[in-house]
Amino acid sequence: MGMKKSVIAALFLVLILLPASSLMATSVYKVGGIFSSTGRASFLGDPEKKTMEMMVEKINAEGGIDGHMLEAVIYDSEGDPAKAVSAVNKLIHKDKVLAIVGPSTTPTTLAIVNFVERAQVPLISCAAGVKITTPVKPWVFKTAQSDLLAVAAVYQHMKNAGIKKIGILTVSNSFGESGKMQLLDQAQDFGIEVVQVESFGAKDTDTTTQLTKIKAASPDAIVCWGTNPGPAVVAKNVKQLKIDIPLYQSHGVASPKFIELAGDAAEGIILPTGKILVTELLDDKDSQKKILEGYQTDYSAKFNSNVSGFGGYAFDAVNMLANALKGSNGDKNKIRLALENTRNHVGATGEFNFSDKDHNGLSPEAFVMVEIKNGTWKLID
Amino acid sequence: MQEIIQYLFSGITTGAIYAVIAVGLSMLYSSTELINFAHGEFVMIGAMSMVTFWVHMALPLPVAIGCTLALGCALGLLFERFAIRTARNPQPIVLVIITVGASIFLRGTGMIVWGKDPFSVPPFSNHESLEIFGAALLPQSIWIVAAALLLAGGIHFFLKRTLTGKAMVASAVNQKAAWLSGIPPERMAVLAFAISTGCGAVAGIFIAPVTMSSYDMGTILGLKGFCAAMIGGLGSLWGAFAGGILLGVLESLGAGLISSGLKDAIAFILLLLILYVRPGGLFSAKEAKRF
Numbered sequence: 050m051g052m053k054k055s056v057i058a059a060l061f062l063v064l065i066l067l068p069a070s071s072l073m074a075t076s077v078y079k080v081g082g083i084f085s086s087t088g089r090a091s092f093l094g095d096p097e098k099k100t101m102e103m104m105v106e107k108i109n110a111e112g113g114i115d116g117h118m119l120e121a122v123i124y125d126s127e128g129d130p131a132k133a134v135s136a137v138n139k140l141i142h143k144d145k146v147l148a149i150v151g152p153s154t155t156p157t158t159l160a161i162v163n164f165v166e167r168a169q170v171p172l173i174s175c176a177a178g179v180k181i182t183t184p185v186k187p188w189v190f191k192t193a194q195s196d197l198l199a200v201a202a203v204y205q206h207m208k209n210a211g212i213k214k215i216g217i218l219t220v221s222n223s224f225g226e227s228g229k230m231q232l233l234d235q236a237q238d239f240g241i242e243v244v245q246v247e248s249f250g251a252k253d254t255d256t257t258t259q260l261t262k263i264k265a266a267s268p269d270a271i272v273c274w275g276t277n278p279g280p281a282v283v284a285k286n287v288k289q290l291k292i293d294i295p296l297y298q299s300h301g302v303a304s305p306k307f308i309e310l311a312g313d314a315a316e317g318i319i320l321p322t323g324k325i326l327v328t329e330l331l332d333d334k335d336s337q338k339k340i341l342e343g344y345q346t347d348y349s350a351k352f353n354s355n356v357s358g359f360g361g362y363a364f365d366a367v368n369m370l371a372n373a374l375k376g377s378n379g380d381k382n383k384i385r386l387a388l389e390n391t392r393n394h395v396g397a398t399g400e401f402n403f404s405d406k407d408h409n410g411l412s413p414e415a416f417v418m419v420e421i422k423n424g425t426w427k428l429i430d
Numbered sequence: 431m432q433e434i435i436q437y438l439f440s441g442i443t444t445g446a447i448y449a450v451i452a453v454g455l456s457m458l459y460s461s462t463e464l465i466n467f468a469h470g471e472f473v474m475i476g477a478m479s480m481v482t483f484w485v486h487m488a489l490p491l492p493v494a495i496g497c498t499l500a501l502g503c504a505l506g507l508l509f510e511r512f513a514i515r516t517a518r519n520p521q522p523i524v525l526v527i528i529t530v531g532a533s534i535f536l537r538g539t540g541m542i543v544w545g546k547d548p549f550s551v552p553p554f555s556n557h558e559s560l561e562i563f564g565a566a567l568l569p570q571s572i573w574i575v576a577a578a579l580l581l582a583g584g585i586h587f588f589l590k591r592t593l594t595g596k597a598m599v600a601s602a603v604n605q606k607a608a609w610l611s612g613i614p615p616e617r618m619a620v621l622a623f624a625i626s627t628g629c630g631a632v633a634g635i636f637i638a639p640v641t642m643s644s645y646d647m648g649t650i651l652g653l654k655g656f657c658a659a660m661i662g663g664l665g666s667l668w669g670a671f672a673g674g675i676l677l678g679v680l681e682s683l684g685a686g687l688i689s690s691g692l693k694d695a696i697a698f699i700l701l702l703l704i705l706y707v708r709p710g711g712l713f714s715a716k717e718a719k720r721f
Contacts, residue, residue: 092546221691247690252650254447254641257440257566258682259690265433278548278642289559290436290566310550310642 078114078374080105081140082123083133083151083161084175084363090128093153096360097175098123100344101150103351104367114374126152130160137161141168147374148384150366151175153359155223162189171385173370175362178227182408190388190408192365192398194323194415196224199300200231202321202416203272204239206429212270212295216245216263218256218283220275224301228274244268251279257286270294276301281310288314295319300416303358308424319429321416323358325397330428336395344397361397369394369401436565437686438679443571445678447637450578451655452662452670454629457585460665461598461622464522467529468509470652471536472627476502476634477643478540481549491554495635502631503624510623515616533648540645548644570640577636578674581629582667588625589667598622657701663711672713677701 082101085094105121113119122144124136133152140146141164148171152158155178162181165172165188174181174191181191207215217232219225225248236243245266247259260283263271271294273283280302287296296318298307303322308315324331328341344364348356372394373387391410394401399415419426455469479501483494513532517524554573559566589595601608601615602622609615633655634643641647658677662669677697684696704712 089546247685249690250650250694252647254637254651255440255444257443258437258685261433261436261440261565262686262690278550278644281548281550281642289568291559306547310548312550312552 076117076379077120078117078379079120079122079144079146080370081137081144081146081149082121082363083126083136083140083149083153083157084123085128085153085157086123086125088127088129090154092357093175093359094126094128094151096348096357097151097153097363098125099352100348100360100363101367103347104364104371107347108367108371114371115376115378117374117379119371119374122146126157128154128157130157133157133161134164137164141165141170146170147377147379147381148173148370150363150370155181158191162186165189169381169385171370171373171381171388173366173388175359175366179231185406185408188385190366190369190403190410192362192369192396192401192409194300194398194411195409196228196231196299197235198411198413199321199416200228200235201413202418203297203299204235204241205413206319206321206418207241207270207297208239209430210295213240214242214244214266214268215270215272216247216266216268217243217272217274218247218249218259218263219273220251220279221248222251222275224276225274228299228301232272232274249275249279249283251275253279253282255286256283257290260286260290260292264290264292268294270297272297272299274299274301277304277306278310281307281314284311284314284318303419308421315421315424318421319418320421322419322426323361323398323415324417325356325358325361327417327419327426327428330426336400337397340395341397358398365394365396365398365401368396432564433686435563437682439562439565439567439571440686441679441682442575442675443568443640443678444681445658445675446571446574446578447633447640447651447674448654448658448677449671449674450574450581450633450636451630451651452658452674453578453581453585453667454626454633455655455659456662456665456667456670457589457629458622458626459659460589460667461602461626462619463602464514464525465529465656465664466623466626467526467652467656468533468536469626469630469655470648470650471533471540472502472506472630472648473634473637473651473655474540474643474645474648475505475536476631477551477638477647478544478549478634478645479631480551480635480638481544481643485549485551498631498635499628502634503628506623506625506627506630507620509627510620514623515619533652537645537648540648544645546645548642550642551638553639568640570636574636574640577632578671581632582671585625585629586667594621657698660711661701661704663713666711666713669711669713673711676712 084098086098105119109118126133150173155176158174158176158181172189177193179195179197219229245263249256273280298320300321324337331338345356373384377383391403399411401410403410418429420429458466479498483489483497553570555569559568597613598618601613601618605615658674659670662673680700681697685693
């Protein structure tokens with residue numbers, strides 16, 4: 050009888066432990082995603098969401114991470130900070146994710162930073178704002194290039210071209226204001242003097258007044274900082290006023306749409322862009338070229354549409370997160386440390402070198418300067 | 431000096447846009463006493479239809495303009511028939527709110543039809559910008575000024591010199607009296623809407639080449655057009671034209687001489703001042719003159 054009891058007890062133990070241990074072996078790593086996949090910023094969030102889904106599928110098809118399948122829980126913030134906050138709370142408390150990718154925009158990211166810091170969940174944002182990672186917050190990383198780097202790339206090009214005096218024309222929204230701040234802050238470092246500062250409304254139909262004022266200050270070049278369609282109006286107005294000094298634009302218009310909008314007026318415009326836009330023009334020795342081509346092939350095969358730089362931010366975030374998850378055994382602090390120690394990671398956006406002082410990890414080389422020639426992009430040094 | 435001339439030209443360019451929008455708004459007001467806050471959306475529909483008919487379908491320019499105009503008028507007709515006339519309590523405030531609702535509806539529909547991307551339309555006449563006293567003037571600006579003048583003149587003639595026009599004004603002044611003298615007020619209202627939204631579409635047609643067109647361009651243009659109509663005095667067609675040009679020039683001078691960051695603020699402060707001194711607007715049509 051005693052033996053029978055112990056056999057039953059042993060069987061019980063096995064029954065209890067078996068599912069648990071078999072669960073352990075196949076337990077999934079849950080990661081969260083918050084993207085503005087609909088709404089005004091859907092041009093950012095939609096490719097990011099698709100990219101994350103594609104990457105997770107790919108990682109799982111290759112056997113997951115240390116035998117763990119990945120599961121992505123993705124919420125739509127609609128570009129609304131309040132919705133991003135409710136999404137982050139769901140991810141942290143209900144879904145209990147190991148890390149979060151996104152959100153897509155600077156305001157939605159800044160809204161949730163405190164929540165992930167308090168809950169100690171690693172966050173890799175896909176937004177560009179400098180404020181996200183300066184000052185450095187232990188649990189917050191980002192993959193998008195800051196406008197700080199874009200301005201540095203533009204100024205470096207100007208310095209090489211011998212441009213000393215510039216007039217700047219920025220759109221009066223958060224993108225333009227942030228660009229204006231960087232343009233004014235960094236000018237001195239490159240020996241450049243800003244002789245005229247003007248702004249225009251995002252929906253203005255004409256900017257000739259501002260350009261006339263800039264022209265009167267006789268600068269060597271004009272920098273326009275905005276997102277479509279305003280900069281295309283500026284480009285047209287510059288041609289109409291016959292202002293024949295170089296016109297620089299921001300990475301905010303680095304898309305074929307800008308060339309389509311500005312038409313002939315786009316000729317000769319110089320702007321910084323992520324390498325994804327000019328993949329086929331890159332030198333074969335460029336370490337990013339293969340990665341960009343791979344991403345492009347996978348993405349267009351799956352979604353039948355072209356890649357954008359924005360999807361690239363999610364591509365890098367998921368890749369670095371997957372690397373950090375390896376050997377972490379699901380420990381969030383280990384994931385955080387692994388992210389912080391990521392060095393020489395060549396991604397779609399650039400080469401990442403994170404450290405405890407830099408949670409963006411990119412250098413101005415993440416941008417290349419291009420000139421618009423014959424309705425297409427041409428790489429310049 | 432050269433800069434001042436350029437500011438003036440720039441002001442006239444933007445002002446002409448406001449003027450051509452204000453004329454349509456003012457026309458509807460003088461024939462139905464109603465302010466249509468969806469007017470900007472009809473401007474958007476005009477501009478975006480030009481993108482579809484002229485750029486995408488590559489129809490000849492006059493055909494594209496004709497199609498766009500027909501679409502604008504037809505939508506105005508539907509708008510009056512299904513949104514305005516069906517109002518059970520047709521008080522002015524109710525109708526104005528209906529037009530606000532319609533503007534949201536039209537903007538949303540525009541987004542679904544044309545997507546969220548902006549589009550550009552080539553200019554009608556491909557000339558270099560003209561140089562006058564060292565300042566540049568766009569040929570398309572002349573087109574817009576001409577369109578605004580022709581619209582204002584044509585509608586003025588229609589309302590003052592033709593029987594239908596007079597009947598329209600009559601039913602705006604007193605619907606019952608007009609009905610008693612054999613004027614069908616409903617038909618007049620429908621006609622007024624079709625003409626007014628057609629004017630909006632014309633504005634869109636001429637604006638499209640100078641600026642970029644997108645589904646959400648109408649809101650701010652409609653507001654600026656409304657300001658222009660207020661400055662000139664609602665109901666006065668020439669006032670609407672002058673008000674538009676004045677608003678544009680004030681904006682441009684404000685941006686050029688003071689600060690481009692304060693451009694809109696300067697224009698709106700002046701608008702408040704003008705309305706404070708002359709509440710009816712600069713060219714207000716005296717009520718008594720109607721009869």
